Amino acid sequence: VMVWLRRCTHYLFIVVVAVNSTLLTINAGDYIFYTDWAWTSFTVFSISQTLMLAVGATYYLTFTGVPGTATYYGLIMTVYTWVAKGAWFALGYPYDFIVTPIWLPSAMLLDLAYWATKKNKHSLILFGGVLVGMSLPLFNMVNLITVADPLETAFKYPRPTLPPYMTPVEPQVGKFYNSPVALGAGAGAVLSVTFTALGCKLNTWTYRWMAA
16 A cells, blocks of 8 residues: 555656746746846746756656656646636737747757767766756747747736836836847756756655655
8 A cells, every 4th residue: 555655646746846837937928018128037947947947857757767757747738727728818918929838859959969879868967968958948939939029918917916117118128138048048958957866856755755
């Protein structure tokens, strides 16, 4: 009975991690609403997305030991986000303005690093972490470029949850105006190694708890 209880609890952990990852990054495409600080928001959100993807996907990947699991985890987050972003559509926002963060390519790189290094956990942390951190801001900027006239739409459809003083007034550029992608990728390349290591450590703790 205890074995099955622990197994079921583990799968519950997986669901909780995936759901919370999505909840914490659900508005990560909404930097276009923060017109005055769009690029600053993009950089910060890039790091937050990298954190949730790297930790959850690595935890799930190293527990199963099956390359491809990280991509599956990224798909779960993506589908959850599609559903949540449907709420914006229901509020009357145009469909081509609803940004869904792109996690799948970065998750695939995580799987590739794990597979190519023959399931070496330390290589996964170092190579996989750097790849995720560097790739995620790039893919999300490509995603943002596909949005039809984001600045005009941000003015036309101010986000209802924003307080009046944060409603965009005139287009400004944030402090990180040089290159939000480069800044996000640079910070991500360093921080994601730590994030990935945390995912591995969570797995170790779970194993020890289940074996107790």
